[in-house]
Amino acid sequence: MNKPHLKTSVLPPEREGGIDFNSFLAAINAAIAAAIVLLFFFRGPNEYINTCTICLALVFAAQNHFFLLAARRHPNPFLTLLIMHALFFYEFRVVTLLLDPYSLVLERNLFEIADMNRAFLFIILANFSIFAGVTMCSGKGFEPALLPAAPAGGVRVLLPVLLFSLAVVTKLKPELFGGFKGYVEVLLTYEVLLLLFLVFMFKYFHVFTGRQKILLFSVVLVFLVSKTLSGSRAALLTLFFCSFCAWSAVMGRLVLKKKVYLVLAALLPAAVACFILATRIRADNSSLSSMFGRMGFLDMSAEMMASSSRYRRVINFEHYFKSIVDSGLTPGFNVFNAPKAANAVSLIYRNQPEISFETLNARYQADTFTVYGEAYALFGFLAGLAGIFVASFLFQKIYRLLHDRDPFKLAALRAVFLYIFYFFFLESLGLDWFMVDLIRGVVPFFVLLYLFSIAARSVPGNTPGGDK
Numbered sequence: 298m299n300k301p302h303l304k305t306s307v308l309p310p311e312r313e314g315g316i317d318f319n320s321f322l323a324a325i326n327a328a329i330a331a332a333i334v335l336l337f338f339f340r341g342p343n344e345y346i347n348t349c350t351i352c353l354a355l356v357f358a359a360q361n362h363f364f365l366l367a368a369r370r371h372p373n374p375f376l377t378l379l380i381m382h383a384l385f386f387y388e389f390r391v392v393t394l395l396l397d398p399y400s401l402v403l404e405r406n407l408f409e410i411a412d413m414n415r416a417f418l419f420i421i422l423a424n425f426s427i428f429a430g431v432t433m434c435s436g437k438g439f440e441p442a443l444l445p446a447a448p449a450g451g452v453r454v455l456l457p458v459l460l461f462s463l464a465v466v467t468k469l470k471p472e473l474f475g476g477f478k479g480y481v482e483v484l485l486t487y488e489v490l491l492l493l494f495l496v497f498m499f500k501y502f503h504v505f506t507g508r509q510k511i512l513l514f515s516v517v518l519v520f521l522v523s524k525t526l527s528g529s530r531a532a533l534l535t536l537f538f539c540s541f542c543a544w545s546a547v548m549g550r551l552v553l554k555k556k557v558y559l560v561l562a563a564l565l566p567a568a569v570a571c572f573i574l575a576t577r578i579r580a581d582n583s584s585l586s587s588m589f590g591r592m593g594f595l596d597m598s599a600e601m602m603a604s605s606s607r608y609r610r611v612i613n614f615e616h617y618f619k620s621i622v623d624s625g626l627t628p629g630f631n632v633f634n635a636p637k638a639a640n641a642v643s644l645i646y647r648n649q650p651e652i653s654f655e656t657l658n659a660r661y662q663a664d665t666f667t668v669y670g671e672a673y674a675l676f677g678f679l680a681g682l683a684g685i686f687v688a689s690f691l692f693q694k695i696y697r698l699l700h701d702r703d704p705f706k707l708a709a710l711r712a713v714f715l716y717i718f719y720f721f722f723l724e725s726l727g728l729d730w731f732m733v734d735l736i737r738g739v740v741p742f743f744v745l746l747y748l749f750s751i752a753a754r755s756v757p758g759n760t761p762g763g764d765k
Contacts, residue, residue: 430689
């Protein structure tokens, strides 16, 4: 069965009245690279960075530029997600370490500059593996499903707004649901609802009335406020990356006006303010060093690789199996008393002799592994690179095979797949964490997808199978 493809213009996006998002990222990449050189020239090396680190960081910047050229020529949402992740949480982390060489993560175990450089080299090679995986045999398979033209008219938005509002109430006032609180939280997962809500907005924005648009944007604003008030320090980042996943699944190439990029730049201080506010709500340290460390996935990857021999006590398939059984398949009781690996590593670097739910309850914490740290700990250097390549290839292959007669469902499935790639693969909390979330979330997701599709089918002119 032939699948439709969108026609692409022979003109560069800038000539069509907008700026390609990858061009915007290229400017950010150049600015960060320049900042690295200037800061190292004036401030010199420190306990985490030396001349070799700077050379690797510049190679990393050159690699990102190469990826951006490839993504601009052949739009690929997986590749753009990788580039954003590399820029904001790895390359920029070198800048912040030069400004303030403090890292709570890197103080957990013995860590030297040589460990940082080895980790940086592995990350560079791993990103080439991801690039090869998400671009190999991809062709033009990332175009969104064509949506049949819909005449102007009303569309029902009550159901999506109601579902999202219930999720907000559940987050802020969970006691209102009594003994059903846990079930409601599983069904009304914030991030899944946000993703479906954004797909719904982007796909049918042209048929919403003015009042409906205001209502929908207000709901998104409520999401930001409620997430921040609940102590989440990454509300704006979550919204940003979910928006990218939804847009890519619906519209394909991201081309925006200059004024939109100015708005994105203006949101940076807002993101900092939200981080500090949420940190204070959690009664935690709200310094800039804390914020830089929170953004430092480079630290997490490097520390995980440097101490991988210790962490393999829980980062192994046997422990993964046990934690999946205890956390995902046995509600209300445990068989192996094995917490998820992302929770258990904190017990290791705190030198706790026992790894159990009882020990963990004294001080709960979840640590991000990142795909680099987990692959290295699980498989080692070369096999880790091979595993990253295989996983990346499977992501883009399955994404291109996704199909549904309902154009909204297809866009939603693609958006969720991009979400999984970013939040569960690149920002990995462990394979067992992903499997537990998958077991718990697959049924609620398809329930929500069905409910949202009911509202989508109310769009004038939109019927299942209309994308053929």
